[in-house]
Amino acid sequence: MTQKKRIVIKIGSSSLTSLHGEISRRKLKRIAEEVVELKEEGHEVLLVSSGAVAAGYRKLGCVERPTALTEKQAAASIGQGLLMEAYSEYFLSHGYVASQILITRTDFSEEKRYKNARNTLKILLDRGIIPIVNENDTVTIDRLKFGDNDTLSAKVAGLVDADQLIILSDIDGLYDSDPRKNPNAELVRDVKEITPEIEASAGDPGSAAGTGGMKSKIEAFKITMASGIHAFLGKAGVRGLLLDAANGTASGTYFTPAEKTLDSRKQWIAFNSGPEGTVTVDQNAKNVLTAHTGELQAEHVISVSGRFKNGAVVRLKDENEEEIGLGIINYSSEQLQHFRELDEEAKAIVDSEGLVCRIDVPLPATI
Structure with missing residues (x-):
């Protein structure tokens, strides 16, 4: 049949x-x-x-x-x-x-x-x-x-x-x-x-x-x-x-x-969402994200490009502009920019409140 x-x-x-x-x-x-x-x-x-x-x-x-x-x-x-x-x-x-x-x-x-x-x-x-x-x-x-x-x-x-x-x-x-x-x-x-x-x-x-x-x-x-x-x-x-x-x-x-x-x-994330911005992270964050042993914390964000709200899909890159993956961000671009201006004590408080992002779709992928 x-x-x-x-x-x-x-x-x-x-x-x-x-x-x-x-x-x-x-x-x-x-x-x-x-x-x-x-x-x-x-x-x-x-x-x-x-x-x-x-x-x-x-x-x-x-x-x-x-x-x-x-x-x-x-x-x-x-x-x-x-x-x-x-x-x-x-x-x-x-x-x-x-x-x-x-x-x-x-x-x-x-x-x-x-x-x-x-x-x-x-x-x-x-x-x-x-x-x-x-x-x-x-x-x-x-x-x-x-x-x-x-x-x-x-x-x-x-x-x-x-x-x-x-x-x-x-x-x-x-x-x-x-x-x-x-x-x-x-x-x-x-x-x-x-x-x-x-x-x-x-x-x-x-x-x-x-x-x-x-x-x-x-x-x-x-x-x-x-x-x-x-x-x-x-x-x-x-x-x-x-x-x-x-x-x-x-x-x-x-x-x-x-x-x-x-x-x-x-x-949907990989093929249709259209990433609204890019978040560049340090090597420590890259190691954690690509090994899927943890999530991105705010202190490991080096730079942010594009304007996006929390819940947007973003592209994650390392310091050499190599793409790591796509993920749904839990902070807006303004919040992440503001975080980079905080002192170390304030950063620790923000980081304790939860993850910034995890990799939903690894890159390079078939997209």
């Missing part, structure tokens, strides 16, 4: 659009039919779908995909509706309801909103709905973007405690070198660790329709591997690929999670 899974599927623009940059009904129908096959097997499925800008820019009157932010946002506002209409039509014809979730990076970086998004998506999945997630390109500015839907799909997979992330691409897996340049490049079947060699082999974006390349996919797989999520990279358009990928029999590359993984809370 097939093991029932919660599966996140990332679908790139090139997997959905025609050579003319518009939605290919044929491509979308094929993907929708394979999603239905997964549903019929009892799997829960969530889509992270690109294609809004690609689907909408010609309707906006642009001959080519726009580069100006305002035009891309306008194209997305047209294309997102067309995309959802097409998905909903196909899924409803098979008795399944689709829902639209448009998010921004702020929905992930603020812990309360992160939990709200998590709860909403879990209810939809529990009720058999097929959520379709995309970044809200209509209002998101560049500095607040996820960067690409590869990264977004990995973060969404962690958000919903997925069993597997499947990334559909215009390439049939990870190669040991760029197959477009090296005809002797070999497909890597299984990856258990993202090595420097793998990172070096990642090239630039390969499709004019999308924004992500192999490099962005490697970054996404770093997140899934650290989060305990199995992942797969394969070529869109291959008949039966999604079901085969779920069963472990597809042609492509499988990414196995690390032995030590992060729980939901630490995933």
Whole structure:
């Protein structure tokens, strides 16, 4: 009997659009039919779908995909509706309801909103709905973007405690070198660790329709591997690929999670919180923190950069600017600055009141 899974599927623009940059009904129908096959097997499925800008820019009157932010946002506002209409039509014809979730990076970086998004998506999945997630390109500015839907799909997979992330691409897996340049490049079947060699082999974006390349996919797989999520990279358009990928029999590359993984809370700290400042500590504090035998006391703080409140996530560094880890700070930046001006007796009183910070996520980590 097939093991029932919660599966996140990332679908790139090139997997959905025609050579003319518009939605290919044929491509979308094929993907929708394979999603239905997964549903019929009892799997829960969530889509992270690109294609809004690609689907909408010609309707906006642009001959080519726009580069100006305002035009891309306008194209997305047209294309997102067309995309959802097409998905909903196909899924409803098979008795399944689709829902639209448009998010921004702020929905992930603020812990309360992160939990709200998590709860909403879990209810939809529990009720058999097929959520379709995309970044809200209509209002998101560049500095607040996820960067690409590869990264977004990995973060969404962690958000919903997925069993597997499947990334559909215009390439049939990870190669040991760029197959477009090296005809002797070999497909890597299984990856258990993202090595420097793998990172070096990642090239630039390969499709004019999308924004992500192999490099962005490697970054996404770093997140899934650290989060305990199995992942797969394969070529869109291959008949039966999604079901085969779920069963472990597809042609492509499988990414196995690390032995030590992060729980939901630490995933948020590592991948989504966006550290609000940096606290530099002395060598004694570094030794204690990295050995996990104690917590950071205020007297070992050398300097503070950035402005943050107590309860914020901060980056911890040593005197050589080497990153130690991420942690939730128990004092504000103003309090820590004030502490450095106290005499030794006053410092001892503050230190006796409790810890300043502990390492929640060690660095260097896969982030």
